[in-house]
Amino acid sequence: MQTPDEALATATANGDREAFAALLARHYDRVFALAFRLTGARAEAEDLTQDICCDLPSKLRSYRQDARFTTWLYRVTVNAAHDRRRRMATRARASDGWGDWEVNRRAGIAEAAESQDWLSATMARLSPELRDTVALTLGEDLSQRETAEVLGVSEGTIAWRMSEVKRRLREMARAEGML
Amino acid sequence: MTDDLEKLRAGLKALPPDPDPSVKAAALARAMESFGRAQESAKQPRPMSDRPERAGFLTGVRDMLNRLTTRPALTMTASVAAIAVALAIYPALQRGVSLPGGVIQPAPRPAPANAPTLPEAAPTASAPQSGEQIAAAKPEASAADANAAERDVAPSPAPDPARTRDEAKATATLMTDAPLEEMAAEAEAPALQDFAAGGLAREASPAAPAALAAKRVAPDSIAPLPEVNTEAYSNAAANPVKVTAEEPVSTFSIDTDTASWSVLRSSLSNGDLPPAEAVRIEEMVNYFPYGYAAPEAGGAPFRTSVSLFQTPWNAHTELLRIGIQGALPAITERPPLNLVFLIDTSGSMQDANKLPLLKQSFRLMLAELRPEDRVAIVTYAGSAGTVLEPTAASDRARILDALERLDAGGSTAGAEGLALAYRVAEEMGGDGHVGRILLATDGDFNVGISDPEALKDYVADKRDSGTYLSVLGFGRGNLDDATMQALAQNGNGTAAYIDTLSEAQKVLVDQLSGALFPIADDVKIQIEFNPATVAEYRLIGYETRALKREDFNNDRIDAGEIGAGHQVTALYEVTPAGSVAVLNDPLRYGAAQDSRPAEPSGDLAWLKLRYKDPGQKTSNLIETPVSATPAEGDGDARFAAAIAGMGQLLTGATYLGDWGWDDAIALANGARGEDPFGYRAEAVQLMRLAESLAR
Numbered sequence: 116m117q118t119p120d121e122a123l124a125t126a127t128a129n130g131d132r133e134a135f136a137a138l139l140a141r142h143y144d145r146v147f148a149l150a151f152r153l154t155g156a157r158a159e160a161e162d163l164t165q166d167i168c169c170d171l172p173s174k175l176r177s178y179r180q181d182a183r184f185t186t187w188l189y190r191v192t193v194n195a196a197h198d199r200r201r202r203m204a205t206r207a208r209a210s211d212g213w214g215d216w217e218v219n220r221r222a223g224i225a226e227a228a229e230s231q232d233w234l235s236a237t238m239a240r241l242s243p244e245l246r247d248t249v250a251l252t253l254g255e256d257l258s259q260r261e262t263a264e265v266l267g268v269s270e271g272t273i274a275w276r277m278s279e280v281k282r283r284l285r286e287m288a289r290a291e292g293m294l
Numbered sequence: 295m296t297d298d299l300e301k302l303r304a305g306l307k308a309l310p311p312d313p314d315p316s317v318k319a320a321a322l323a324r325a326m327e328s329f330g331r332a333q334e335s336a337k338q339p340r341p342m343s344d345r346p347e348r349a350g351f352l353t354g355v356r357d358m359l360n361r362l363t364t365r366p367a368l369t370m371t372a373s374v375a376a377i378a379v380a381l382a383i384y385p386a387l388q389r390g391v392s393l394p395g396g397v398i399q400p401a402p403r404p405a406p407a408n409a410p411t412l413p414e415a416a417p418t419a420s421a422p423q424s425g426e427q428i429a430a431a432k433p434e435a436s437a438a439d440a441n442a443a444e445r446d447v448a449p450s451p452a453p454d455p456a457r458t459r460d461e462a463k464a465t466a467t468l469m470t471d472a473p474l475e476e477m478a479a480e481a482e483a484p485a486l487q488d489f490a491a492g493g494l495a496r497e498a499s500p501a502a503p504a505a506l507a508a509k510r511v512a513p514d515s516i517a518p519l520p521e522v523n524t525e526a527y528s529n530a531a532a533n534p535v536k537v538t539a540e541e542p543v544s545t546f547s548i549d550t551d552t553a554s555w556s557v558l559r560s561s562l563s564n565g566d567l568p569p570a571e572a573v574r575i576e577e578m579v580n581y582f583p584y585g586y587a588a589p590e591a592g593g594a595p596f597r598t599s600v601s602l603f604q605t606p607w608n609a610h611t612e613l614l615r616i617g618i619q620g621a622l623p624a625i626t627e628r629p630p631l632n633l634v635f636l637i638d639t640s641g642s643m644q645d646a647n648k649l650p651l652l653k654q655s656f657r658l659m660l661a662e663l664r665p666e667d668r669v670a671i672v673t674y675a676g677s678a679g680t681v682l683e684p685t686a687a688s689d690r691a692r693i694l695d696a697l698e699r700l701d702a703g704g705s706t707a708g709a710e711g712l713a714l715a716y717r718v719a720e721e722m723g724g725d726g727h728v729g730r731i732l733l734a735t736d737g738d739f740n741v742g743i744s745d746p747e748a749l750k751d752y753v754a755d756k757r758d759s760g761t762y763l764s765v766l767g768f769g770r771g772n773l774d775d776a777t778m779q780a781l782a783q784n785g786n787g788t789a790a791y792i793d794t795l796s797e798a799q800k801v802l803v804d805q806l807s808g809a810l811f812p813i814a815d816d817v818k819i820q821i822e823f824n825p826a827t828v829a830e831y832r833l834i835g836y837e838t839r840a841l842k843r844e845d846f847n848n849d850r851i852d853a854g855e856i857g858a859g860h861q862v863t864a865l866y867e868v869t870p871a872g873s874v875a876v877l878n879d880p881l882r883y884g885a886a887q888d889s890r891p892a893e894p895s896g897d898l899a900w901l902k903l904r905y906k907d908p909g910q911k912t913s914n915l916i917e918t919p920v921s922a923t924p925a926e927g928d929g930d931a932r933f934a935a936a937i938a939g940m941g942q943l944l945t946g947a948t949y950l951g952d953w954g955w956d957d958a959i960a961l962a963n964g965a966r967g968e969d970p971f972g973y974r975a976e977a978v979q980l981m982r983l984a985e986s987l988a989r
Contacts, residue, residue: 127329135329139322144313151310160310161317168325172332234305253299254306269701271675272644279642284298 120184128175135175139168145185146192152250153196155238167195182264189255189265193247200243240287241280248276532945533840535832535869537878538825544833545820545841547853548618548862549574551782552801553767553775553791555581558944559976560793562983568944572775575835575941579863582937582973584930586619586861595813596620596856600901600920603927605867606935606961607953610875612924613938614831614866615931616821616901620813622859628811631667631730632684632722636715638735639675639700647793648769652734653697655766655798660694662803663687668727670718671696674711684722712752719761728811729761733781736769749777753785754852760909762812762855766801767791779838786815786855800971814905816853816913819864820846823899827922829876830869832949834938846904849913856905865938867949868898870922898922929967933974936962940981943988955985 118134120141126134146167151160171191178187238246244266251262252273259277263270536544554577561568589597598618605611635656643649663669665688671681682696712733719729753763763785765778775791782789790801818841823831845851856862869875899920904913927935939958942950959981966974 132326132329136322136326139325143318143322147313147318148310152306155309157311161314161321164313165317165321165324168321169328171325172329234302234309237302237305249302250306253303254309268644271701275640275642275644280302281299284302288298 121180124175124178124180124184127172128178135172139171142185142188143168146188149189149192149250149255150196152254153193153247154199155235159199163192163195163199166199167192170195186261186264189251189257190267193251193265196247197243237284237287241283245276245280245283248273249280252277531837532942532948533833533835533837535830535877535949537830538823538828539880542825543820543822543843544831544866545818545843545846546833546836546864547839547841548817548819548856548864549576549836549839549854550580550856550860550862551577551779551789552581553778553789554578556791556793556797557767557775559980560791562980562987565987567984567987570945573941573944574838575938575945576839576864577835578941579835579865579934579937580861582933582977583971584617584861584863584934585967586617586930588619589621591621594914594916595905595907596817598901598903598916598918600918601927601931602868602898602921602924603931603935604924606932606957607939607950608867608875610873611867611869613927613931613935614868614898614920615927615934616819616864616866617930618817618856618862618903620856620858620860620862628858629726629728630724631663632719632724632727633663633667633669634715634719634722634729634731635669635671636711636731636733637671637673637681637700638711638733639673640736642736643675643769645769648736649700651792651795651798652766652768653700654795655792655802656697656734657694658795658798659802660687660690668722668724669693670722671700672711672715672718673700674714680714680718684718712749712756716756716759716761720759730787731761731763731785732766733763734766734768735778736767750780750784753781757784757786757852763787765789768793783854784852786812786852788855788857800973804971811858812855812908813858813860814856815908815910816849816851817856817862817903817905818846818851818853818913820902820904821866821899821920822902823868824897824922825871827871827896827898828868829871829873830878832867834865834867835941836864846902849906849911863934865934896922929965932961932965933967936965936981937977940977940984944984955981955988959985 118137120138123134123138123141127138143164147160147164150163150167151157154160154163174191178184182190238249241249247266248262251257251265252259257265259273260270263273266273551574554572554574557572558568558578561572586599587597589595596618598616600617601615602612603615605613637649637652639649643652660669665686667687668684669682669687670684671693673679673681681700682693685692687693712731715731715733719731722729757763763781764787765782765785767775767778767789768791778789781787790797792798792801820843839854841851841853854862869877897919901918901920903916905916906913936958939950939953939961942948943955943958947953959978962974962978962981966978969975
C-alpha cells in the first residue's frame with residue numbers, strides 16, 4: 116500500500132528528504148505530460164518540468180491540503196506554464212520574424228508529421244484558456260469538476276469552454292473545407 | 295464534429311513522449327539540491343545584509359580597521375593595503391584576467407577578485423608604483439586615509455569612511471552578483487544555440503511554397519497565435535459628397551449611443567488600432583458633453599443650436615454643426631422606474647471586465663435609484679430565470695445579495711431571456727412607472743433566436759408595449775456590436791459599451807436620468823440645403839442612421855430617442871457655391887433641366903426636426919432656417935470637429951487632405967475648455983496613442 120501523496124507532502128514540508136524524492140519519482144512523468152500538452156514542445160516541457168520540480172520544495176510549504184495533491188500539482192503546473200507563456204510573449208515580440216521562418220522551415224518537413232500538424236494547428240488556434248481546458252479534460256482525463264478546481268473557475272465555465280471548443284473545431288473544419 | 299473532439303482527445307493523449315531518462319534524472323537531481331537548499335535556508339538565520347557570503351575579506355579589513363585605533367597602526371595598515379592592492383592589480387591588468395564570475399570586469403574594479411592573493415603579494419612589495427602609493431597614503435594618517443588604496447583603485451574620491459564603506463559593500467555585492475550573471479549567461483546559451491540552429495535550418499530549406507506554408511502552423515509556436523475573434527460590427531460605407539443641385543435633402547435619425555467611442559478606447563488602450571467598421575463618428579462626437587443652451591420650460595423638449603464655421607481640414611469648406619440639447623426635468627420630479635436587469639451569465643462573461651465589472655457598475659447605479667423605483671433581475675445562460683423578483687430599490691441589501699450571487703456558466707439563450715424580461719417588466723406595471731430593460735451582455739447570442747433579424751423583429755414588436763430596452767456591452771472578443779445596435783435601435787433605447795468602471799459611472803450614474811428617461815421619441819432630422827449657397831455637402835457619420843427622404847414625415851418609421859439631458863451633435867461639411875473646393879463638375883446636360891430658379895433667400899439650409907412626445911403616436915415638427923454667415927467656431931464646435939477628424943483618420947481620411955494626427959491633437963488641445971470630467975483630456979491622449987499606433 117502506497118503512502119498517500121498528501122502524507123508525503125506533509126513529510127516533505129517537515130524536511131523529510133526521502134519523502135520528497137518519492138513524491139518527485141511518482142509525479143515527474145505526470146507533470147511532464149501535462150507540461151507537454153500545455154506547451155506542445157519537448158524542450159519547453161522539459162524546462163518547465165525542471166523549473167517546477169526545483170520550485171516544489173518551497174511551494175510545498177504553502178500547500179494547505181485543501182485540494183488533493185494531484186489537483187494542486189496540476190494547478191502549479193498550469194500556473195508555471197502561464198508564467199512561461201507570458202515571458203515568451205515578451206520575447207517573441209522582441210525578436211520579430213521568428214514566426215515566419217519557423218513556418219517556412221516547417222513547411223519543408225515531410226508529410227509524416229501530418230497528424231501532429233493538425234493537433235498543433237488546432238491547439239494554436241485555441242485561446243490559452245481553452246487550451247488549458249482541453250489539456251486537462253481531454254489529455255489528462257479530468258472531469259469538468261476537477262478541471263474547474265485546477266483552473267480555479269466554476270464548473271459552468273468549463274462546460275461553456277468545452278462547448279466553445281466544439282464550436283471552434285466546427286469553424287476550423289468548415290474553413291478547412293473551403294480551402 | 296464530435297469526431298474532431300475525439301481526434302483532439304486522441305492527439306493530446308498520444309502527444310507526450312516518454313520523458314528522456316537523462317533529462318529526468320538531471321531534473322530530479324536539481325530538485326533534490328533545491329530541496330537541500332530550502333532546508334538549509336529554512337534552518338539557518340538569514341545572512342546579515344552587510345555580510346554576503348563571499349565578502350569575507352573586505353568586511354574583515356573593515357572590522358580590522360575599526361578595531362585598530364592607534365594612528366601608526368592605521369597608517370601602516372593603509373599602506374600595506376595600498377601596496378597589496380596595487381601589486382595585485384597591476385599584473386592582472388596586464389593579463390586582462392577575467393574574474394571567476396565569467397565576466398570580464400572593468401579595469402577599475404579588480405580589487406576584490408584578486409584580494410585573496412594579498413598575503414603572498416604584500417611581503418615582496420618592490421614595484422615602482424607601490425612607492426608612490428605609500429607616499430600617497432602617508433601624509434595624513436586619519437581613518438579616512440586608510441582608504442587611500444581604495445581611492446587609487448576606484449577613480450572616484452572617497453573622502454569619508456562611511457562612503458568608502460559603502461563602496462566596499464558595493465564591490466562585495468558585485469562579487470556575489472557574479473554567480474548570478476554566470477547563471478544568466480548559461481541560461482542564454484541554449485537560446486543562442488537554438489537561434490543558430492534555426493538560422494541554419496532556414497538557410498538549408500529555401501522558401502517553401504507559400505500555400506503550403508500558410509496551411510501549416512509550426513508545432514513549436516503554439517503560444518503566439520491570437521484566438522479567433524468573433525466580434526461583429528455594424529457600420530456602412532462613409533457618406534459620400536452629395537451635389538446640392540441633385541440631392542438637396544438629407545435625412546437621418548438621431549443617435550445618442552456612445553458605444554463606438556468606448557470600443558475604440560478599449561482597442562487603443564490595448565495597443566491596437568480599432569477596426570474601421572467599429573468607428574461610428576456620430577457616436578464618438580456624441581460621447582462628449584457640450585455646453586448647448588437648455589430648452590425653455592414649457593416649450594419643445596429639446597432645443598437646437600446651429601453654427602457654421604471653417605472646416606479645420608479644408609480652408610475652402612465650412613462645417614455646419616447641429617446641436618440638440620434635451621430638456622433635463624428636475625430629478626425630483628422624475629417618474630418612478632421599473633428596471634429589469636437582464637444579465638448575460640454565459641460562460642463567456644467570466645472575465646474580469648465582464649460580469650465582475652457589471653456587478654460593480656450596477657452597484658454604483660443602485661445608489662442613484664430612489665426608494666419608489668423597483669428592480670428585478672433576470673439572467674440568461676442556457677436557460678433564463680428570474681434571480682430577483684421585483685423589489686423596491688430601497689431594499690438594497692436584497693438586490694446587492696442577488697447581484698453578488700450571479701455566476702457565469704452555460705451558453706447564452708438571449709431570446710428566451712428577453713422574452714422573460716419583457717414579461718417581468720409588463721407585470722411590474724404600476725401607475726406612471728417608466729419601464730426599462732437594461733440588457734447587459736458581451737453580445738454572444740448563440741442559442742434561441744440566433745438570427746439578428748428575427749431578434750430585431752421581436753424587439754420592434756415588443757417596444758409598442760411601452761417598455762424601453764437599453765443595451766450595455768461588456769468585454770471584448772465576441773462583442774456582437776451589430777446585434778447590440780440592432781436591439782437598442784429597435785427597442786427604443788441606447789447602446790453603450792462599458793469597458794471601465796469610470797465609463798460605468800458616466801453612463802449609469804452621471805447620465806442616469808438620460809439613460810433611463812426618454813423625453814422625445816423617434817427624433818428625425820431633415821435638412822434641405824439651398825443650391826444657391828451650397829454647392830456640395832456631406833454628412834459626417836450617421837451612416838447607420840440614414841433615413842429615406844419620405845420617411846421623415848412617416849410616423850410609422852422608427853428613429854432614435856432623446857433621453858433627459860441628452861445631447862446630440864451632427865456635423866455637415868458644406869462647400870459654398872463657387873468655392874475652389876467643389877469636387878463635382880457641373881453636369882453638362884443637367885443645368886437645363888433645373889428650370890426652378892434658386893431660392894432668392896441667402897439662407898444656407900432649412901432645418902426640420904420631427905419628434906414624438908414619449909408614448910405618443912403622432913409627431914411634432916420644428917423648423918428653423920440656417921444662416922449662411924460663418925462665424926468663429928466656439929470651443930465645443932472645434933472640439934467636435936477634432937473628434938470628427940479623429941474618426942475620419944481612423945477610417946481612411948478620404949476628405950482630409952494632408953490634415954493629420956498632429957493637427958487633430960492641436961485642435962482638440964486648444965478646445966479642451968473646462969472639461970470637468972476629464973473626458974476631453976482622455977480624448978487627446980487617445981489621439982496621441984492612435985498617432986503612434988498608426989505609424
